[in-house]
Amino acid sequence: MSLSERDKKHLWHPLTQHKLHPESIGITHAKGAVLYAEDGKEYIDGIASWYTSAYGHCHPYIVKKVQEQVAKLDQVVFAGLTHPPVVELSEALINILPDNQNKLFFSDNGSTSVEVAIKMSLQYHFNRGEKRNVLIAFEEGFHGDTFGAMSVSGLSVYNGPFEDFFISVERIPVPNGENNNEVLEKLTAIITNNEVASFIFEPLVQGAAAMKMHDASGLDMLIETCKKHGVLTIADEVMTGFGKTGKHFASLHLHHYPDIMCMSKALTAGMAPMAITSCTEEIYQAFYSNEIGKGLFHGHTYSANPIACSAALAGISLLQSEEMQANIKRVIKSHQKFNERIKNHPKIARTRQCGIIYAIDLDVEMERYGNLRDKLLNFFLENGLFMRPLGSTIYISAPYVISDEQLEKIYEKIEFLLQKIL
Numbered sequence: 001m002s003l004s005e006r007d008k009k010h011l012w013h014p015l016t017q018h019k020l021h022p023e024s025i026g027i028t029h030a031k032g033a034v035l036y037a038e039d040g041k042e043y044i045d046g047i048a049s050w051y052t053s054a055y056g057h058c059h060p061y062i063v064k065k066v067q068e069q070v071a072k073l074d075q076v077v078f079a080g081l082t083h084p085p086v087v088e089l090s091e092a093l094i095n096i097l098p099d100n101q102n103k104l105f106f107s108d109n110g111s112t113s114v115e116v117a118i119k120m121s122l123q124y125h126f127n128r129g130e131k132r133n134v135l136i137a138f139e140e141g142f143h144g145d146t147f148g149a150m151s152v153s154g155l156s157v158y159n160g161p162f163e164d165f166f167i168s169v170e171r172i173p174v175p176n177g178e179n180n181n182e183v184l185e186k187l188t189a190i191i192t193n194n195e196v197a198s199f200i201f202e203p204l205v206q207g208a209a210a211m212k213m214h215d216a217s218g219l220d221m222l223i224e225t226c227k228k229h230g231v232l233t234i235a236d237e238v239m240t241g242f243g244k245t246g247k248h249f250a251s252l253h254l255h256h257y258p259d260i261m262c263m264s265k266a267l268t269a270g271m272a273p274m275a276i277t278s279c280t281e282e283i284y285q286a287f288y289s290n291e292i293g294k295g296l297f298h299g300h301t302y303s304a305n306p307i308a309c310s311a312a313l314a315g316i317s318l319l320q321s322e323e324m325q326a327n328i329k330r331v332i333k334s335h336q337k338f339n340e341r342i343k344n345h346p347k348i349a350r351t352r353q354c355g356i357i358y359a360i361d362l363d364v365e366m367e368r369y370g371n372l373r374d375k376l377l378n379f380f381l382e383n384g385l386f387m388r389p390l391g392s393t394i395y396i397s398a399p400y401v402i403s404d405e406q407l408e409k410i411y412e413k414i415e416f417l418l419q420k421i422l
Contacts, residue, residue, distance in 0.1 A: 002026060002038060002039075003024075003026030003028075003038050004023060004024055004025065004026050004038075007024050007026070008022060008024075011024075021374075025037055025043075025381070026038035026039075027043075029058075030045070030053075030057035030058055031056070031057055031058055032056040032057060032399065032401050032402075032403075033045050033048075033056060033057070033398055033399045033401060033402040033403070033406055034057070034406075035049075035057070035386055041384065042384055043381065043384055043385060043386040044384060044385050044386065044398070044402070044406050044409060044410060045057070045386050045398065045399065046380075046385055046386060046387040046396050046397070046398050046410055047386065047387060047388055047395070047396070047397050047398065048266075048270070048397055048398055048399045049270055049386075050265065051207070051239050051244065051265045051266060051397055052265045052266055052268075052269070052270035053266075053269060053270035053399050054242055054243060054244070054266040054269060054270075054315070054319075054399060054400055055269050055315060055318045055319070055324060055399065055400060055401060056399040056400070056401035056402075057270065057399070059269065059314075059318065059401075061314055061317070061318060062269050062271060062311055062314040062315060062318070064314075065310050065311070065313065065314040066271055066272075066307055066310055066311050066314070068310070069085060069306055069307050069309075069310035070307060072306075073085075073306045074306065074307060075302070075305055075306065075307075076306065078106065078299075078303040078304040079299060082304075083304075083306050083309075084306075085306045085309035085310045085313060086106075086304040086306070086309045088309075088313055089309045089312050089313045089316075090104050092313055092316045092317075093276070093278075093312075093316065094278075096248045096249075096316065096319075096320070097248075097249065097261065097278060098249065098251050098252060098257035098258070098261075099257075100257045100259075100280050101257075101261060101278040101279065101280065102278075102279070102280060102281040102284065103278065103279050103280075103281065103283070103284040104276050104277070104278050105120075105276065105277045105278075105279070105296070105298075106274065106275070106276055106300070106303040106304040107274075107275045107276075107277065107298075107300045107303060108273050108274065108275055108300045108302060108303070109144075109264055109273050109274075109275050110143075110144050110149075110236075110238035110239075110262065110264035110265060110275060111143070111144025111145050111146040111149045112144075112146060112275055112300065113236075113238060113262035113263060113264050113275035113276060113277045114143045114144045114146075114148065114149040114152070114200070114234075114236055114238070114262050114277075115144070115146050115147075115148045115149055115298075116262075116277040116296075116298055117198075117200070117234045117236075117260045117261075117262050117277050118135065118148040118149075118151075118152065118167075118198070118200070118234070119148070119296065119298055120232075120260060120277065120279060120283060120296065121135070121197045121198035121232045121234060121260065122197050122198075123286075123287070123296065124197075124232060124283055124286045124287075125197050127286045127287060127289070127294045128286055130195075131195060132195040132196060132197035133167070133168055133195055133197065134168045134169070134170060134190075134194040134195055134196045134197065135151070135152055135167065135168070135169045135170070135196070135197055135198050135199070135200060136169070136170050136171070136172060136187065136190055136191075136196060136198070136199040136200070136231070137152040137153070137154060137169050137170075137171055137172075137199070137200050137201065138154065138171065138172060138173070138174050138201050138202070138206065138214075139154050139171045139172065139173050139174065140154050140155060140174075140206055140209035140212060141153055141154050141155075141171075141200070141201065141202055141206055141209065141236075142154070142155050142202070142206065142207065142208030142209060143200065143202075143236050143238075143262075144238075147162070147165060147166070147167075148167060150162055150166065151166035151167045151169055152167075152169050152200050153208075154171055155208055155209065170190045170194065170196075172186050172187050172190070172222075173186075174206065174212065174214035174215075174218075175214055175215045175217075175218020175219060175221070175222065176214055176215055176218070177215040177217070177218060179218075180215060180217065180218035180221060183218060183222065184218075184221050184222060184225060187199070187222050187225060187226075188225060191225070191226070191229045191231060196229070196231045197231070197232065198226075198231060198232040198233065198234050198259075198260075199222065199223075199226050199231055199232070199233050199234065200233075200234040200236060201219065201222075201233075201234070201235065201236065202235075202236045202237075202239065202240065203219060203235045203236075203237065203240055203245075203249075203250035203251050203253070203254070203258075204216060204219070204240060204245055204250045204253060204354055205239065205240055205244075205245065205250065205354050205357055207239040207240075208390070209390075210359065210361070210390040210391055210392075210393035210395070211352070211357055211359035211390070211393060211395045211397075213352050213354050213359075216253045216254060219254060220254050220255050220256050223254065223256040223257075223258065224256045227256065227259075232259045232260060232283070233256075233258040233259050233260070234258060234259070234260040234261070234262065235249075235250070235251045235258035235260070235261045235262070236262045237249050237250060237251065237261050237262060237263055238262055238263060238264045238265050238275075239265060241261075241263050241265070241266060241267065242263075242265075242266040242267065242315070242316075242319055243266070243319055243324070243328050243355070243356070243400065244266070244354075244355050244356055244357055244397065245354050245355035245357070246328065246332060246354075246355035246356070247355075248319065249261070250354075259279060259280050259282075259283060260277060260278065260279045260280075260283065261277070261278045261279075262275070262276075262277055263275060263276045263277075263278070264276070266315065267312050267315070268308050268311040268312045268315065269311055269312070269314070269315035269318070271307075271308070271311035271315075272305065272307055272308035272311050273302070273308065274302075274304075274305060274308035274309070274311075274312065324400055324401075327400040327401055328355070328356060328400050330404075331356045331398070331400060331402065331407070332353075332355060332356055334404065334407050335353050335356070335358040335396070336353065338358070338407075338411045339351050339353060339358070342360070342411075342414070342415065342418075345418055346363070347362060347363050347364070347418045347422050348360055348361065348362060348363060348418070349361040349362065349363040349392075356396075356397060356398070356400065357395065357396070357397045358395065358396045358397075359393055359394070359395040359396075360393065360394045360395070360414070361392060361393050362392040362393070362394065362422065364392055364422060365392070372392075373389050373391060373392070375421075376389045376394065376417070377389060379413075379417055379421060380413065383413045383416075384409070385409070385410060385413055387410075394414060394417075396410060398410070
């Protein structure tokens with residue numbers, strides 16, 4: 001019996017209505033930018049497996065470091081104990097983060113990194129004797145599936161049954177370069193009329209909103225205003241972090257750095273689940289007290305797992321290498337060239353790019369998880385590509401090691417789709 005058949009017996013997949021989509025493809029191994037299925041088919045991973053395997057699947061350097069760590073220390077409680085990989089990782093990560101970041105708090109995944117950030121921001125004010133209970137977030141933002149993360153997310157397809165249980169959130173549009181002053185006025189009005197604890201945002205690119213991109217200068221204005229009013233700023237870099245925007249972090253494109261940052265996905269290069277919430281020394285000091293109750297009482301059993309830390313440490317080494325930086329620049333230029341040949345196609349509404357992230361909005365009406373979107377998904381699979389369109393948006397966020405030939409295959413299939421299928 002195939003993996004796919006055995007899978008149906010007991011497994012419940014994420015973001016899946018199983019009555020409509022009962023089949024799953026059995027993947028047995030992966031290398032570089034390619035996934036290998038049990039039936040012998042190969043798929044170019046055009047989205048780096050939800051933006052995790054940024055340096056390619058099973059990169060030999062990361063595999064070697066993880067194997068070495070497995071033989072030394074597998075797991076140890078991170079409450080009251082520490083270990084070499086986490087200390088080394090902290091030093092390496094602080095070295096590439098914006099220079100105002102100084103403390104790291106570990107958890108398990110992107111949602112929990114956001115959950116920790118929200119709790120940090122609320123308790124920061126509480127510990128200082130202020131009751132601030134409102135958060136500001138962008139329209140169409142997505143920050144995860146746990147309750148705090150859902151509260152600040154603005155995509156109702158994920159949130160519907162749970163909205164009555166959310167914390168208080170006010171939303172603003174993303175600044176697009178033309179509406180920056182209007183967005184700033186709305187932010188200022190919310191701060192004036194509410195007790196605002198923090199402003200959370202995906203910097204420059206909103207992933208789940210179909211790679212919606214916004215203006216760096218406009219975001220800078222919002223962060224600057226928040227700082228003037230004592231409102232903490234939280235950058236959700238779960239998707240954008242570790243090279244995807246052309247810099248190590250999207251926040252490095254800004255003049256005003258966030259107070260708190262959330263990291264996961266490419267943090268461990270797709271090797272193991274782990275997340276980090278970083279913050280400034282000022283925020284940490286608000287919790288540093290002789291009063292036990294002022295501590296941040298949040299913890300995960302696998303926080304700072306040594307194996308995951310080793311994978312993250314190896315990933316940072318690769319990110320900083322000349323070879324990987326050259327790969328990132330190569331992919332960016334490749335997307336730019338492809339954009340020139342396709343941007344004026346009559347079936348394309350618009351295109352956009354930020355670093356290695358490239359997106360195309362098709363000029364068609366389509367539900368986010370509707371039949372036409374499924375047709376696109378199946379077209380790509382039939383042609384050896386693992387791509388997950390977001391409604392009418394086709395996007396590429398492949399591993400940095402993807403070859404020029406593999407990129408060209410993606411481009412050619414997109415062009416064929418436009419000419420023959422739509």
